[in-house]
Amino acid sequence: MSTLSPPTPQTLYQKLVASHTVATLDAQNVLLFCDLHLMNEYTSPQAFAGLHEQGRGVPMPGQNVAVVSHVIPTDTPQPGKLRTIPDAAPALQASNLRRNCERHHIPLFDTNDALQGIEHVIAPEHGMIRPGMVVICGDSHTTTYGALGALGFGIGTSEVEHVLATQTLVYRLAQDMRIRIDGTLPPGTTAKDVILMVIGQISAQGARGHVVEFCGSAIDALSVEARFTLCNMTVEAGARGALIAPDSVAIAYVLARAPDITGTVETAALAHWATLHSDPGATFDVEHHFNASDVAPHVTWGTSPDQVIPINGHIPHPEAQTEGPVRRSTEQALRYTGLAAGAAIAGTPVQHVFIGSCTNARIEDLRAVADVVRGRRVASGVRAMVVPGSGAVKAQAEAEGIAQLLLDAGFEWRQPGCSMCLAMNGDLLAPGVRCASTTNRNFEGRQGRGAITHLMSPAMAAAAAVTGAITDVRTLEFHHA
Numbered sequence: 001m002s003t004l005s006p007p008t009p010q011t012l013y014q015k016l017v018a019s020h021t022v023a024t025l026d027a028q029n030v031l032l033f034c035d036l037h038l039m040n041e042y043t044s045p046q047a048f049a050g051l052h053e054q055g056r057g058v059p060m061p062g063q064n065v066a067v068v069s070h071v072i073p074t075d076t077p078q079p080g081k082l083r084t085i086p087d088a089a090p091a092l093q094a095s096n097l098r099r100n101c102e103r104h105h106i107p108l109f110d111t112n113d114a115l116q117g118i119e120h121v122i123a124p125e126h127g128m129i130r131p132g133m134v135v136i137c138g139d140s141h142t143t144t145y146g147a148l149g150a151l152g153f154g155i156g157t158s159e160v161e162h163v164l165a166t167q168t169l170v171y172r173l174a175q176d177m178r179i180r181i182d183g184t185l186p187p188g189t190t191a192k193d194v195i196l197m198v199i200g201q202i203s204a205q206g207a208r209g210h211v212v213e214f215c216g217s218a219i220d221a222l223s224v225e226a227r228f229t230l231c232n233m234t235v236e237a238g239a240r241g242a243l244i245a246p247d248s249v250a251i252a253y254v255l256a257r258a259p260d261i262t263g264t265v266e267t268a269a270l271a272h273w274a275t276l277h278s279d280p281g282a283t284f285d286v287e288h289h290f291n292a293s294d295v296a297p298h299v300t301w302g303t304s305p306d307q308v309i310p311i312n313g314h315i316p317h318p319e320a321q322t323e324g325p326v327r328r329s330t331e332q333a334l335r336y337t338g339l340a341a342g343a344a345i346a347g348t349p350v351q352h353v354f355i356g357s358c359t360n361a362r363i364e365d366l367r368a369v370a371d372v373v374r375g376r377r378v379a380s381g382v383r384a385m386v387v388p389g390s391g392a393v394k395a396q397a398e399a400e401g402i403a404q405l406l407l408d409a410g411f412e413w414r415q416p417g418c419s420m421c422l423a424m425n426g427d428l429l430a431p432g433v434r435c436a437s438t439t440n441r442n443f444e445g446r447q448g449r450g451a452i453t454h455l456m457s458p459a460m461a462a463a464a465a466v467t468g469a470i471t472d473v474r475t476l477e478f479h480h481a
Contacts, residue, residue: 009279011176012243013211016151016276020134022168032171035133037163038119039066039106041093042424043138047160048100058104060167065128066101066108067119068094073426074387074414082112083415090425104164117390117416120144120232120358124224125392127257131246131273136163141358141440143235147227148254149246149276151211154235174240175285177210178278181218183292188474190368191226192360192438192457194218194290195233196298196308202288204306208238210286213278218292219244224253225364232359233440236305245277299345299470300442300455302333307442308455309345311472317341336444337452338432345470348454352435353384353465354447355458356414357421360438361389363396365458370402371478372462378410379468385412385427387419411465423448436464 010018023031044066051058058064071090077083085091094111101108109116115126120141123129131149136142138160145152155169163169179198199206212234214227222230227244234242244250251273255261261269296310307330309315318330318341334341339348355361355369366388378384386406388394394416397403403413420427421439423446429435431450438461439446442453454470463473 009281009283011278011282011284012149012213012245012276013151013174013176013241014282016132016134016243017171017173019132025170029170029172032134032169034136034163034167034169035063036123036128036135037064037160037167038123038135038137038139038142039064039097039160040070040119040137040139041066041068041090041097042070043157044100044160045093045096046157047138047164048096050158050161051164056165058106058164061105062107063167064106064164065123066097066106067122068097068109068111068116069118070418070422071425072111072116072417074417074419075426076415085111087426113391115391117388117393118358118361118418120228121362121389121393124148124228125257125390127254127259130254130258130261130269131250131276136169140235141232143239143242144228144232144358146231146234146242147224147244148250149244149273151241151243153241174211175209176283177207177212177239177286177288178284179212179214179288179290180216181214181290181292182216183218183294184221185218185292185295188459188472189295189297190457190459191222191229192233193295193298194292195230195236196300196305196455197295198288198290199233199237199306200298200308201290202237204236204304205238207234210239211241211243212237212239213243213245213284215245220247223364224250225362228362229359233305236440246273297457297460297473299460300453301337301339301345302330303336303442303444304329304333305440305442305455307333311346311460311470313345315339315341315343315345346472348434348470349468350434350436350454350464350470351382352429352433353378353382353461354387354420354435354437354439355385355461356387356389356419357439358389358418359440360458361387361393363393365438366393366397366402367400368457368459369462370405372459372473372476373406373409373411373466374478376409376466378465382465382468383412384410384465385414385420387414387427388416390416409466420447422446436461436470
Protein backbone atom coordinates (compact mmCIF):
# COMPACT_ATOMS: atom_id res chain seq x y z
CA MET A 1 0.00 0.00 0.00
CA SER A 2 1.46 3.36 -1.07
CA THR A 3 1.42 6.35 1.21
CA LEU A 4 1.36 9.94 0.03
CA SER A 5 4.39 11.96 1.01
CA PRO A 6 3.66 15.23 2.77
CA PRO A 7 3.66 18.31 0.53
CA THR A 8 6.95 20.16 0.21
CA PRO A 9 6.91 23.31 2.36
CA GLN A 10 6.61 26.46 0.23
CA THR A 11 7.61 30.06 0.73
CA LEU A 12 4.98 32.77 0.36
CA TYR A 13 6.61 33.80 -2.92
CA GLN A 14 6.39 30.27 -4.28
CA LYS A 15 2.71 30.08 -3.35
CA LEU A 16 1.91 33.34 -5.13
CA VAL A 17 3.71 32.28 -8.29
CA ALA A 18 2.14 28.81 -8.29
CA SER A 19 -1.38 30.21 -7.88
CA HIS A 20 -0.91 32.52 -10.89
CA THR A 21 0.99 30.21 -13.26
CA VAL A 22 -0.97 29.67 -16.46
CA ALA A 23 1.73 27.53 -18.05
CA THR A 24 5.26 26.39 -17.24
CA LEU A 25 7.51 27.39 -20.13
CA ASP A 26 10.76 25.88 -18.88
CA ALA A 27 12.68 25.38 -15.65
CA GLN A 28 13.16 29.13 -15.17
CA ASN A 29 10.14 30.75 -16.84
CA VAL A 30 6.38 30.64 -16.48
CA LEU A 31 3.42 32.42 -18.04
CA LEU A 32 2.02 34.41 -15.12
CA PHE A 33 -1.51 35.78 -14.83
CA CYS A 34 -1.63 39.38 -13.60
CA ASP A 35 -4.56 40.41 -11.40
CA LEU A 36 -3.91 44.13 -11.78
CA HIS A 37 -1.84 46.14 -14.23
CA LEU A 38 -1.14 49.77 -13.37
CA MET A 39 -0.02 52.22 -16.04
CA ASN A 40 1.33 55.73 -16.10
CA GLU A 41 1.70 58.27 -18.86
CA TYR A 42 5.37 57.76 -19.66
CA THR A 43 5.80 53.97 -19.88
CA SER A 44 2.60 53.11 -21.79
CA PRO A 45 2.56 55.04 -25.12
CA GLN A 46 4.85 52.64 -27.03
CA ALA A 47 2.92 49.66 -25.67
CA PHE A 48 -0.41 50.99 -26.94
CA ALA A 49 1.18 51.86 -30.30
CA GLY A 50 2.44 48.30 -30.67
CA LEU A 51 -0.99 46.97 -29.76
CA HIS A 52 -2.70 49.10 -32.38
CA GLU A 53 -0.18 48.24 -35.10
CA GLN A 54 -1.18 44.59 -34.67
CA GLY A 55 -4.88 45.35 -34.47
CA ARG A 56 -5.16 43.98 -30.94
CA GLY A 57 -7.51 45.06 -28.19
CA VAL A 58 -7.41 44.88 -24.39
CA PRO A 59 -9.50 41.83 -23.39
CA MET A 60 -9.65 42.59 -19.63
CA PRO A 61 -9.78 46.40 -19.32
CA GLY A 62 -11.17 46.29 -15.78
CA GLN A 63 -7.93 44.70 -14.55
CA ASN A 64 -5.92 47.65 -15.82
CA VAL A 65 -5.80 51.11 -14.23
CA ALA A 66 -4.01 54.22 -15.48
CA VAL A 67 -2.70 57.26 -13.60
CA VAL A 68 -1.15 60.56 -14.71
CA SER A 69 1.56 61.11 -12.11
CA HIS A 70 5.14 61.44 -13.33
CA VAL A 71 5.08 64.39 -15.76
CA ILE A 72 2.42 66.51 -14.11
CA PRO A 73 3.52 69.78 -12.46
CA THR A 74 2.52 70.12 -8.81
CA ASP A 75 2.24 73.89 -8.45
CA THR A 76 -1.23 75.08 -7.44
CA PRO A 77 -3.26 76.53 -10.34
CA GLN A 78 -4.80 80.00 -10.15
CA PRO A 79 -8.24 80.12 -8.49
CA GLY A 80 -10.89 78.92 -10.90
CA LYS A 81 -8.30 77.40 -13.26
CA LEU A 82 -7.82 73.72 -14.05
CA ARG A 83 -4.48 72.02 -13.57
CA THR A 84 -2.58 71.85 -16.86
CA ILE A 85 0.68 70.45 -18.22
CA PRO A 86 2.31 73.39 -20.00
CA ASP A 87 5.15 71.55 -21.75
CA ALA A 88 4.15 70.07 -25.09
CA ALA A 89 5.83 66.65 -24.84
CA PRO A 90 4.50 65.71 -21.36
CA ALA A 91 1.07 67.13 -22.27
CA LEU A 92 1.04 64.84 -25.32
CA GLN A 93 1.91 61.84 -23.13
CA ALA A 94 -1.05 62.62 -20.85
CA SER A 95 -3.48 63.21 -23.72
CA ASN A 96 -2.34 60.01 -25.45
CA LEU A 97 -2.98 58.07 -22.25
CA ARG A 98 -6.46 59.58 -21.99
CA ARG A 99 -7.24 58.69 -25.59
CA ASN A 100 -5.92 55.14 -25.22
CA CYS A 101 -7.87 54.58 -22.01
CA GLU A 102 -11.07 55.86 -23.62
CA ARG A 103 -10.53 53.61 -26.64
CA HIS A 104 -10.04 50.51 -24.48
CA HIS A 105 -12.37 51.41 -21.56
CA ILE A 106 -9.54 51.44 -19.00
CA PRO A 107 -10.17 53.42 -15.79
CA LEU A 108 -8.01 56.56 -15.58
CA PHE A 109 -7.04 58.95 -12.78
CA ASP A 110 -6.53 61.94 -15.07
CA THR A 111 -4.84 65.32 -14.54
CA ASN A 112 -7.81 66.97 -12.83
CA ASP A 113 -9.33 63.94 -11.12
CA ALA A 114 -9.85 64.83 -7.45
CA LEU A 115 -8.24 61.49 -6.52
CA GLN A 116 -5.29 61.78 -8.92
CA GLY A 117 -1.83 61.13 -7.50
CA ILE A 118 1.06 58.68 -7.47
CA GLU A 119 0.05 55.22 -8.70
CA HIS A 120 1.63 53.40 -5.74
CA VAL A 121 -0.29 55.59 -3.28
CA ILE A 122 -3.63 55.54 -5.10
CA ALA A 123 -3.93 51.81 -5.73
CA PRO A 124 -3.86 50.55 -2.13
CA GLU A 125 -5.79 53.49 -0.65
CA HIS A 126 -8.75 52.66 -2.91
CA GLY A 127 -8.79 48.95 -2.15
CA MET A 128 -7.33 47.80 -5.46
CA ILE A 129 -4.57 45.79 -3.79
CA ARG A 130 -5.55 42.62 -1.94
CA PRO A 131 -3.44 39.85 -0.39
CA GLY A 132 -2.47 37.11 -2.81
CA MET A 133 -2.59 39.25 -5.95
CA VAL A 134 0.03 39.67 -8.65
CA VAL A 135 0.32 43.38 -9.46
CA ILE A 136 2.56 44.81 -12.16
CA CYS A 137 3.41 48.25 -13.50
CA GLY A 138 5.97 49.87 -15.78
CA ASP A 139 7.66 51.30 -12.68
CA SER A 140 10.24 49.63 -10.45
CA HIS A 141 8.64 50.68 -7.15
CA THR A 142 5.67 48.36 -7.70
CA THR A 143 7.34 46.28 -4.99
CA THR A 144 5.36 48.55 -2.61
CA TYR A 145 2.37 46.20 -2.68
CA GLY A 146 4.20 43.42 -0.90
CA ALA A 147 3.16 45.25 2.26
CA LEU A 148 -0.29 43.69 1.77
CA GLY A 149 0.93 40.25 0.78
CA ALA A 150 0.69 40.93 -2.96
CA LEU A 151 3.51 40.17 -5.38
CA GLY A 152 4.26 43.48 -7.09
CA PHE A 153 7.09 44.23 -9.49
CA GLY A 154 8.03 46.54 -12.33
CA ILE A 155 8.04 45.56 -16.01
CA GLY A 156 9.39 47.02 -19.27
CA THR A 157 7.46 48.64 -22.11
CA SER A 158 7.40 45.52 -24.32
CA GLU A 159 6.01 43.60 -21.37
CA VAL A 160 3.34 46.28 -20.84
CA GLU A 161 2.16 45.57 -24.38
CA HIS A 162 2.04 41.82 -23.72
CA VAL A 163 0.01 42.32 -20.53
CA LEU A 164 -2.46 44.66 -22.23
CA ALA A 165 -3.02 42.07 -24.97
CA THR A 166 -3.21 38.94 -22.80
CA GLN A 167 -3.29 39.91 -19.08
CA THR A 168 -0.33 37.56 -18.73
CA LEU A 169 3.42 37.94 -18.57
CA VAL A 170 6.39 35.74 -19.42
CA TYR A 171 8.03 35.72 -16.01
CA ARG A 172 11.49 34.55 -14.98
CA LEU A 173 11.45 32.94 -11.55
CA ALA A 174 13.34 34.61 -8.72
CA GLN A 175 15.18 33.18 -5.73
CA ASP A 176 13.91 33.52 -2.16
CA MET A 177 15.47 35.74 0.49
CA ARG A 178 14.20 36.20 4.03
CA ILE A 179 15.10 39.22 6.14
CA ARG A 180 14.11 38.89 9.77
CA ILE A 181 14.05 42.02 11.92
CA ASP A 182 13.25 41.51 15.57
CA GLY A 183 13.18 43.89 18.50
CA THR A 184 11.73 47.37 18.99
CA LEU A 185 12.56 50.44 16.92
CA PRO A 186 13.98 53.20 19.14
CA PRO A 187 12.09 56.53 19.34
CA GLY A 188 12.86 58.79 16.40
CA THR A 189 13.44 55.93 13.96
CA THR A 190 11.12 54.71 11.23
CA ALA A 191 10.67 52.11 8.50
CA LYS A 192 12.65 54.42 6.19
CA ASP A 193 15.62 54.17 8.56
CA VAL A 194 15.21 50.39 8.68
CA ILE A 195 15.32 49.95 4.91
CA LEU A 196 18.19 52.42 4.49
CA MET A 197 20.12 50.49 7.13
CA VAL A 198 19.37 47.16 5.41
CA ILE A 199 20.43 48.47 1.99
CA GLY A 200 23.60 49.85 3.53
CA GLN A 201 24.36 46.49 5.10
CA ILE A 202 23.64 44.18 2.15
CA SER A 203 24.49 46.67 -0.68
CA ALA A 204 22.54 47.99 -3.66
CA GLN A 205 22.95 44.58 -5.34
CA GLY A 206 22.55 42.49 -2.21
CA ALA A 207 19.08 41.20 -3.11
CA ARG A 208 19.61 40.99 -6.86
CA GLY A 209 17.61 38.16 -8.40
CA HIS A 210 15.62 37.60 -5.20
CA VAL A 211 12.18 38.30 -3.84
CA VAL A 212 12.62 39.39 -0.23
CA GLU A 213 10.21 38.33 2.50
CA PHE A 214 10.34 40.47 5.64
CA CYS A 215 9.37 38.99 8.98
CA GLY A 216 10.04 39.37 12.70
CA SER A 217 8.57 41.21 15.65
CA ALA A 218 9.75 44.61 14.40
CA ILE A 219 7.93 44.06 11.10
CA ASP A 220 4.77 42.91 12.90
CA ALA A 221 4.78 46.17 14.87
CA LEU A 222 4.86 48.39 11.76
CA SER A 223 1.76 50.13 10.46
CA VAL A 224 0.67 49.27 6.91
CA GLU A 225 1.91 52.66 5.68
CA ALA A 226 5.33 51.97 7.19
CA ARG A 227 5.33 48.56 5.49
CA PHE A 228 4.66 50.29 2.15
CA THR A 229 7.84 52.35 2.70
CA LEU A 230 9.85 49.23 3.53
CA CYS A 231 8.70 47.24 0.50
CA ASN A 232 8.88 50.25 -1.82
CA MET A 233 12.60 50.74 -1.25
CA THR A 234 13.59 47.07 -1.24
CA VAL A 235 14.06 47.36 -5.00
CA GLU A 236 17.01 49.66 -4.17
CA ALA A 237 18.83 46.57 -2.91
CA GLY A 238 18.28 44.99 -6.33
CA ALA A 239 15.26 42.93 -5.23
CA ARG A 240 12.72 41.71 -7.78
CA GLY A 241 9.98 41.86 -5.18
CA ALA A 242 9.25 42.33 -1.50
CA LEU A 243 6.67 40.54 0.63
CA ILE A 244 5.20 40.64 4.11
CA ALA A 245 2.75 37.88 5.01
CA PRO A 246 -0.67 39.49 5.52
CA ASP A 247 -1.66 39.68 9.19
CA SER A 248 -4.68 41.14 10.96
CA VAL A 249 -3.29 44.68 10.51
CA ALA A 250 -2.97 44.30 6.74
CA ILE A 251 -6.32 42.55 6.42
CA ALA A 252 -8.10 45.27 8.38
CA TYR A 253 -6.51 47.87 6.10
CA VAL A 254 -7.78 46.07 2.99
CA LEU A 255 -11.30 45.40 4.27
CA ALA A 256 -11.71 49.04 5.29
CA ARG A 257 -11.03 50.03 1.67
CA ALA A 258 -12.75 47.22 -0.23
CA PRO A 259 -16.54 47.52 0.19
CA ASP A 260 -17.07 44.73 -2.36
CA ILE A 261 -15.58 42.15 0.04
CA THR A 262 -18.59 41.14 2.14
CA GLY A 263 -20.59 38.07 3.07
CA THR A 264 -19.49 34.81 1.49
CA VAL A 265 -16.85 36.63 -0.56
CA GLU A 266 -15.26 37.88 2.65
CA THR A 267 -15.42 34.42 4.23
CA ALA A 268 -13.67 32.88 1.22
CA ALA A 269 -11.12 35.70 1.07
CA LEU A 270 -10.22 35.38 4.74
CA ALA A 271 -9.79 31.62 4.38
CA HIS A 272 -7.46 32.10 1.41
CA TRP A 273 -5.49 34.93 3.00
CA ALA A 274 -4.85 32.76 6.06
CA THR A 275 -2.77 30.46 3.83
CA LEU A 276 -0.56 33.30 2.59
CA HIS A 277 2.56 32.70 4.64
CA SER A 278 5.74 30.72 4.28
CA ASP A 279 5.29 27.18 5.56
CA PRO A 280 7.36 25.96 8.50
CA GLY A 281 10.42 24.34 7.02
CA ALA A 282 10.27 26.30 3.77
CA THR A 283 13.75 26.87 2.34
CA PHE A 284 15.15 30.31 1.54
CA ASP A 285 18.21 30.74 -0.65
CA VAL A 286 19.55 33.57 1.53
CA GLU A 287 18.66 34.75 5.04
CA HIS A 288 19.60 37.91 6.96
CA HIS A 289 18.88 38.88 10.55
CA PHE A 290 18.86 42.38 12.04
CA ASN A 291 17.96 43.84 15.41
CA ALA A 292 15.62 46.83 15.32
CA SER A 293 17.06 48.22 18.53
CA ASP A 294 20.31 48.87 16.62
CA VAL A 295 18.59 51.17 14.11
CA ALA A 296 19.35 54.90 14.22
CA PRO A 297 18.11 57.61 11.84
CA HIS A 298 19.99 57.08 8.57
CA VAL A 299 21.05 59.52 5.85
CA THR A 300 22.65 58.87 2.48
CA TRP A 301 25.94 60.65 1.81
CA GLY A 302 26.65 59.51 -1.77
CA THR A 303 24.96 58.77 -5.08
CA SER A 304 23.54 55.31 -4.38
CA PRO A 305 21.03 54.32 -1.67
CA ASP A 306 23.63 51.98 -0.14
CA GLN A 307 26.02 54.89 0.43
CA VAL A 308 24.32 55.57 3.74
CA ILE A 309 25.34 56.08 7.38
CA PRO A 310 23.63 56.70 10.73
CA ILE A 311 23.11 60.38 11.55
CA ASN A 312 25.97 60.23 14.06
CA GLY A 313 28.28 58.69 11.45
CA HIS A 314 31.10 60.10 9.34
CA ILE A 315 31.69 60.14 5.59
CA PRO A 316 33.90 57.14 4.71
CA HIS A 317 37.49 57.45 3.54
CA PRO A 318 38.00 55.88 0.09
CA GLU A 319 41.47 54.68 1.03
CA ALA A 320 39.97 52.64 3.88
CA GLN A 321 38.20 50.49 1.28
CA THR A 322 39.62 47.71 -0.85
CA GLU A 323 40.86 49.02 -4.17
CA GLY A 324 38.29 48.37 -6.88
CA PRO A 325 34.73 49.38 -7.79
CA VAL A 326 33.64 50.30 -4.24
CA ARG A 327 36.58 52.63 -3.71
CA ARG A 328 36.12 54.21 -7.15
CA SER A 329 32.39 54.77 -6.59
CA THR A 330 33.16 56.32 -3.19
CA GLU A 331 35.67 58.70 -4.76
CA GLN A 332 33.22 59.66 -7.51
CA ALA A 333 30.37 60.15 -5.01
CA LEU A 334 32.51 62.47 -2.89
CA ARG A 335 33.45 64.48 -5.99
CA TYR A 336 29.78 64.81 -6.93
CA THR A 337 28.39 65.62 -3.48
CA GLY A 338 31.23 67.89 -2.43
CA LEU A 339 31.52 66.20 0.95
CA ALA A 340 34.82 65.63 2.75
CA ALA A 341 35.92 62.13 3.77
CA GLY A 342 35.89 61.80 7.54
CA ALA A 343 33.43 64.68 8.06
CA ALA A 344 30.31 64.25 10.15
CA ILE A 345 27.08 64.06 8.13
CA ALA A 346 25.16 65.91 10.87
CA GLY A 347 25.37 69.65 10.43
CA THR A 348 25.70 69.53 6.63
CA PRO A 349 23.80 72.61 5.36
CA VAL A 350 20.88 72.10 2.95
CA GLN A 351 19.19 74.59 0.67
CA HIS A 352 16.13 72.52 -0.21
CA VAL A 353 13.82 70.01 1.48
CA PHE A 354 11.49 67.76 -0.49
CA ILE A 355 8.85 65.69 1.30
CA GLY A 356 6.89 63.44 -1.06
CA SER A 357 7.15 60.45 -3.47
CA CYS A 358 5.69 56.94 -3.52
CA THR A 359 8.03 56.13 -0.63
CA ASN A 360 6.91 58.75 1.88
CA ALA A 361 3.88 60.87 0.92
CA ARG A 362 1.06 59.18 2.81
CA ILE A 363 -0.92 60.71 5.66
CA GLU A 364 1.16 58.98 8.34
CA ASP A 365 4.30 60.55 6.83
CA LEU A 366 2.75 64.01 6.82
CA ARG A 367 1.62 63.64 10.44
CA ALA A 368 5.23 62.83 11.37
CA VAL A 369 6.38 65.98 9.57
CA ALA A 370 3.76 68.07 11.38
CA ASP A 371 4.95 66.75 14.76
CA VAL A 372 8.46 68.07 14.03
CA VAL A 373 7.39 71.37 12.47
CA ARG A 374 4.77 72.35 15.05
CA GLY A 375 5.98 75.49 16.84
CA ARG A 376 8.82 76.06 14.36
CA ARG A 377 9.50 77.74 11.03
CA VAL A 378 11.46 76.78 7.92
CA ALA A 379 15.03 78.02 8.34
CA SER A 380 16.19 81.10 6.46
CA GLY A 381 17.63 80.27 3.05
CA VAL A 382 15.81 76.92 2.79
CA ARG A 383 13.06 76.16 0.29
CA ALA A 384 10.82 73.39 1.65
CA MET A 385 8.14 71.58 -0.39
CA VAL A 386 5.52 69.05 0.66
CA VAL A 387 3.79 67.11 -2.12
CA PRO A 388 1.04 64.75 -0.91
CA GLY A 389 0.89 61.37 -2.60
CA SER A 390 -2.72 61.63 -3.76
CA GLY A 391 -5.81 63.79 -3.80
CA ALA A 392 -7.19 61.75 -0.92
CA VAL A 393 -4.05 62.30 1.18
CA LYS A 394 -4.13 66.01 0.35
CA ALA A 395 -7.76 66.34 1.42
CA GLN A 396 -7.16 64.45 4.66
CA ALA A 397 -4.09 66.54 5.54
CA GLU A 398 -6.07 69.70 4.91
CA ALA A 399 -8.98 68.44 7.03
CA GLU A 400 -6.59 67.60 9.90
CA GLY A 401 -4.99 71.06 9.79
CA ILE A 402 -1.61 69.68 8.71
CA ALA A 403 -1.54 71.64 5.46
CA GLN A 404 -2.21 74.95 7.21
CA LEU A 405 0.39 74.21 9.88
CA LEU A 406 2.99 73.60 7.15
CA LEU A 407 1.99 76.71 5.20
CA ASP A 408 2.20 78.84 8.34
CA ALA A 409 5.69 77.44 8.97
CA GLY A 410 6.89 78.45 5.51
CA PHE A 411 6.50 75.19 3.56
CA GLU A 412 5.04 75.05 0.06
CA TRP A 413 1.91 72.87 -0.01
CA ARG A 414 1.55 71.49 -3.51
CA GLN A 415 -0.70 69.34 -5.71
CA PRO A 416 -0.30 65.53 -5.78
CA GLY A 417 2.22 63.88 -8.10
CA CYS A 418 5.68 62.36 -8.35
CA SER A 419 7.16 65.88 -8.43
CA MET A 420 10.80 66.28 -7.48
CA CYS A 421 11.43 62.57 -6.96
CA LEU A 422 12.61 62.35 -10.56
CA ALA A 423 12.59 65.91 -11.95
CA MET A 424 10.66 65.23 -15.17
CA ASN A 425 7.76 67.55 -14.39
CA GLY A 426 9.13 71.05 -13.87
CA ASP A 427 9.95 70.39 -10.21
CA LEU A 428 13.73 70.16 -10.22
CA LEU A 429 16.78 71.46 -8.40
CA ALA A 430 19.46 73.76 -9.78
CA PRO A 431 23.05 72.49 -10.05
CA GLY A 432 24.83 72.38 -6.70
CA VAL A 433 21.69 72.62 -4.59
CA ARG A 434 21.73 70.18 -1.68
CA CYS A 435 18.37 68.60 -0.83
CA ALA A 436 17.09 66.63 2.16
CA SER A 437 14.63 64.28 0.47
CA THR A 438 12.15 61.57 1.45
CA THR A 439 12.46 59.93 -1.96
CA ASN A 440 13.99 56.57 -2.90
CA ARG A 441 16.94 57.37 -5.18
CA ASN A 442 19.93 59.68 -4.85
CA PHE A 443 21.57 59.02 -8.21
CA GLU A 444 23.57 61.75 -9.94
CA GLY A 445 21.11 64.19 -11.53
CA ARG A 446 18.05 62.38 -10.17
CA GLN A 447 16.48 65.60 -8.82
CA GLY A 448 18.14 67.89 -11.36
CA ARG A 449 21.45 68.06 -13.22
CA GLY A 450 24.23 68.60 -10.69
CA ALA A 451 21.83 68.57 -7.72
CA ILE A 452 22.75 66.64 -4.55
CA THR A 453 20.22 64.40 -2.80
CA HIS A 454 20.33 63.07 0.77
CA LEU A 455 17.69 60.40 1.42
CA MET A 456 16.10 60.31 4.86
CA SER A 457 12.79 59.82 6.70
CA PRO A 458 10.01 62.44 6.71
CA ALA A 459 10.78 63.37 10.32
CA MET A 460 14.47 63.82 9.48
CA ALA A 461 13.62 65.90 6.41
CA ALA A 462 11.37 68.09 8.55
CA ALA A 463 14.21 68.52 11.04
CA ALA A 464 16.49 69.62 8.19
CA ALA A 465 13.87 72.12 7.02
CA VAL A 466 13.57 73.88 10.39
CA THR A 467 17.29 73.83 11.22
CA GLY A 468 18.75 74.42 7.76
CA ALA A 469 21.07 71.42 8.06
CA ILE A 470 21.01 67.63 8.27
CA THR A 471 20.00 67.18 11.90
CA ASP A 472 19.31 64.29 14.26
CA VAL A 473 15.56 64.64 14.80
CA ARG A 474 15.98 63.01 18.20
CA THR A 475 17.73 66.15 19.47
CA LEU A 476 14.68 68.34 18.87
CA GLU A 477 11.93 68.94 21.41
CA PHE A 478 8.46 68.06 20.17
CA HIS A 479 5.46 70.36 20.52
CA HIS A 480 2.47 68.02 20.46
CA ALA A 481 -0.93 69.21 19.33
